[in-house]
Amino acid sequence: MPRAILDPVRSHRVSPVFVGRADELVHLRQALARAEQGEPQALVIGGEAGVGKSRLLEEFTAHATGSGALAATGGCVELGTDGLPFAPVAAILRSLHRRLGEALLEAAAGQENELARLLPELGDSGHAPPGEVDRALLFEFTTRLLERLAGDRTVVVAVEDLHWSDRSTRELIGYLFRSVNRSRLMVLVTYRTDDIHRRHPLRPFLAELDRLRSVRRLELTRLSHPEVAAQMAGIQGSPPDPAVADSVFTRSEGNPFFVEELTAGGGSGDISDSLRDLLLVRVEALPETTQEILRIVAEGGSSVEHVLLSAVARCPENDLLAALRDAVGNNLLVPTDDGDGYRFRHALMREAVVDDLLPGERARLNRRYAEALEAAGNLVPEDQLAARKARYWHLAGEPSRALPAVLDAAVQARRRYAYAEQLRLLERAVELWDGVPKEVRRTLRPADQIESFPVPDPDQPLRFRDLLAEAVQAARQSGQPDLVWALTKQALRLLDEQEDPLRAAWFWVNRSRARDQLGRGNGLEELERARGLITGLPPSLGHAHVLAAVASWQAVNRPGPESFGYAERAIEMARATGAVSVELHARFTLANLKADAGDVDGGLAEMRAVRDQMLQVRLPPSSNNIGRALVNFAGALARYGWLTEARDAADEGLELCDRFGLSEAKPWLQANRGGVLFDLGEWAAAEEALRYAAESGAEPRPRSSAHAQLGLLRLGRGDTTGAEQSLAEVRALVDGGDVPAQYRLPEAWLAMELAAALGKPDEARAQAVRALEGDPPPYLTTVLWRVLPAAAAVEADARAGGAAAGEGEPMLSRVREAAAALPTSIGPWEAGAIHLHAELARAAGNDRPEYWERLIEAAAAPRSTQVLTLAYARRRLAESLIAAGGSRATAAEHLRAARTAADRLGAVPLRTDIDRLAKRARLDVAGAGRRAGRAGSTGTGTGAGALGLTARERDVLSLVAEGRSNRQIAEALYIAPKTASVHVSNILAKLEVSSRGEAAALAHRLRLVHEPAD
Secondary structure (H helix, E strand, O other), rough: OOOOOOOOOOOOOOOOOOOOHHHHHHHHHHHHHHHHHOOOOOOOOOOOOOOOHHHHHHHHHHHHHHHHEEEEEEEEOOOHHHHOOHHHHHHHHHHHHHHHOOOHHHHHHOOOOHHOOHHHOOOOOOOOOOHHHHHHHHHHHHHHHHHOOOOOOOEEEEEEEEHHOOHHHHHHHHHHHHOOOOOOOEEEEEEEEHOOOOOOOHHHHHHHHHHOOOOOEOOOOOHHHHHHHHHHEEOOOOEHHHHHHHHHHHHHOOOOOHHHHHHHHOOOOOOOOOOHHHHHHOOOOOOOOHHHHHHHHHHOOEEEEEEHHHHHHHOOHHHHHHHHHHHHHHHHHHHOOOOOOOEOOOOOHHHHHHHOOOHHHHHHHHHHHHHHHHHHHOOOHHHHHHHHHHHHHHHOOOOOHHHHHHHHHHHHHHHHHOOOHHHHHHHHHHHHOOOOOHHHHHHOOOEEEEEEEOOOOOOOOOHHHHHHHHHHHHHHHHHOHHHHHHHHHHHHOOOOOOOOOOHHHHHHHHHHHHHHOOOOOOHHHHHHHHHHOOOOOOHHHHHHHHHHHHHHHHHOOOOHHHHHHHHHHHHHHHHOOOOOHHHHHHHHHHHHHHHHHOOOOHHHHHHHHHHHHHHHOOOOOOOOOOHHHHHHHHHHHHHHHHHHHHHHHHHOOOOOHHHHHHHHHHHHHHHHHHHHHEEEOOHHHHHHHHHHHOEEEEEEEEHHHHHHHHHHHHHHOHHHHHHHHHHHHHHHHHHOOOOOOOHHHHHHHHHHHHHHHHHOOHHHHHHHHHOOOOOHHHHHHHHHHHHHHHHHHHHHHHHHHOHHHHHHHHHHHHHHHHHOOOOOOOHHHHHHHHHHHHHHHHOOOOHHHOHHHHHHHHHHOOOHHHHHHHHHHHHHHHHHHOOOOOOOOHHHHHHHHHHHHHHOOOOOOHHHHHHHHHHHOOOOOHHHHHHHHHHOOOOHHHHHHHOOOOHHHHHHHHHOOOOOOOHHHHHHHHHOOHHHHHHHHHHHHHHHOOOOHHHHHHHHHHHOOOOOOO
């Protein structure tokens, strides 16, 4: 078969001069130079359709290839949303394989079977159902393969049109960005900014990339008037008429693609004002045979192989080649990167051609594509065959042919760990089911085994309930509880619970989880329904599944002896039936219960052991145990005051989430991590983590928790407006349903602190009482030991401000009552009790230095140092010493330490309070420290250190002094613009200046930054 036409004639519509992208090319070439030195590079290029992303990529890869680099490009295709995962990665590997041959096989040695899921040429990928660890291996092996290939040569890989990417591709790219170490690898991705609507799945992925210092973003803007004129001159071979140039610039608005189209048409009335007409004029000017080939290529997808096109076109080969040469010569089509097919030069042109087709034409063309693939499956890559047949038969309006193809494509997606794409295909199968005759459906067989579900008989026809169960599994695995909710509702409406109680119980358990995840209640009613269905039935795997789910629910909502019993029975039954996943789930629940019951060390050790076992065992994809274990283990460490371990566990958990594709667990981990970082005094990092958790994921629970913690952080900085916004976000999430106390308590805590900060003691008291309502479960003990001292402090401050003692006594009585019911057996609980005692004494007018000394000792514990609490305690101790006539030198020492901590945190209210106290007591706290810093400053180190500036803040200050914007600072230091903004705010607070200009002037005056040489 002839290969695609590889050397198209440059169209007169395309400027031979590359216009307006000099800065971007410089950035890319600089990145290439760094890659050549062994520093991996990752860049994301965004811009609207037609702005020149592909042309920039073409120019750069030509430069890179000319410099000796190996370049390969893969494009995301619209078919990816219909279940063709990893398409661009597979295309890149296939291109590298063609060029490297044995060298690639050597680099893939020992990993061929896993990598064959992306590149079948490497070996046999097998047909066993994959587990989560398999997905991790696929990501890891792909990354290592590229690293090895880039070990002794520079390799540039580019993924185009990320806005069309499937979720699995995005997750693999994200893992690649995070995991590549020393190598000469450069990774580029492009996407359309105008396609990224508010709920587009690429949006959170891009936000996550912004937080990676290793990833740089380039945004291509439209061309200026002079650049448009230069582009027109390149196309025409001479400068354009000024009036025509004005017309083209106005009508194209600087979009290079439209500049080409308008220039080719003379720039005025020869081209219709309608965009579709504008795009189709060039097509309609071509011979009918060429137009027909363009219509066939357009309907085939983002790109079409030459051999497939030949089979579908059904015309003599010479006629086909002539039409293709015409289309390529007119720059409507271009060869694909691998040289085996064709794609439209611009996606907008393809969309216009497709939109111009009549419905009957589209159905006819898709039928011809499907028939061609049925006749010869080798016309397309093996890994694409099932998905493309499914698409073509579906668009051809042939449900009887589409359903088997869709189910085959779903199996392929599952085997490649692409669960989100599998779910989309299964949803399509559900839609097609009723339109397929029964005799066709009887030929279908179950393709998967579902743990905790009566396994379908592979020799019996696939039943609709089995299809729904498979879709529920895929929805759970891909973190879409809303679809689990809808699918379980549909299944339970169809099932006869008396005839099939185990299947019904399985659906009720999944419905319970979905209700809980969506914030629509706690799921108890559904669990009770499931438990009732299995009562009296012989022991089975289904029993173990239900018992484990009940134990898990009770551990969160009603912990006690009954919870232990359910967990232990679930473990026994899981072992008896060989349900490893269910056993590990129940064991983790039991370990959590033990820790909450008082055996903290034993419970945490068992949780760690079970978590590690989950990572070693090849669990089925239906098991979400790993994500649950990662989240709950890090959360338990934080609850019991093991803050540094909790931070490390959360960091490790986030890495494992990327490896295993557990995106639904990441908001939980980031919310936990943000709280821990706040306590440890790493507020900039805490804000990043909390913002991620607040803005990501479908579940309201981690988002509400993150918003509440973010509000407390903002209050710590003195940003009451921001805290009000956070409180509004929390209430919007928790007020719509039956949200457990775990999520209402932080909301009430934030409301109390905000009211106090706004000078509203009555409202603060009311919110404190509301926070203490009910009988909270043990896992909230740590939170309560933070809320109780805060409530007492609200009253102590109110009385210090002149409020009558009796006004807050009902609230204080409730605080004492709640404290009496709480244990104090571990560090953070004991510290909370000490803090509460000190605040109650202060409210009663019985403040003593020894109370705060005890709190300082407790808050400074090595494993669980709470930086803000420690600084606050030092400030209180200083005041207590002064009031008691104690050592003024000791008071000043504690105030200096507290002020240094407040400076480092950016805790403006605390720092202001410290300065007021120092001024009243005539203690030179800030001034002495600052004079010492100025006197001893010889560069960027000593003076800055005395002012509390961190190393990173000194770097930022140097760039501020150069007049750089936040975005420019972010680019220079490889941080997110939001992070740069936070650093600048902290610097202004620490230097006690109100503007960047003042900060720059002070930095130069105090020699906090390096001065330029003469």
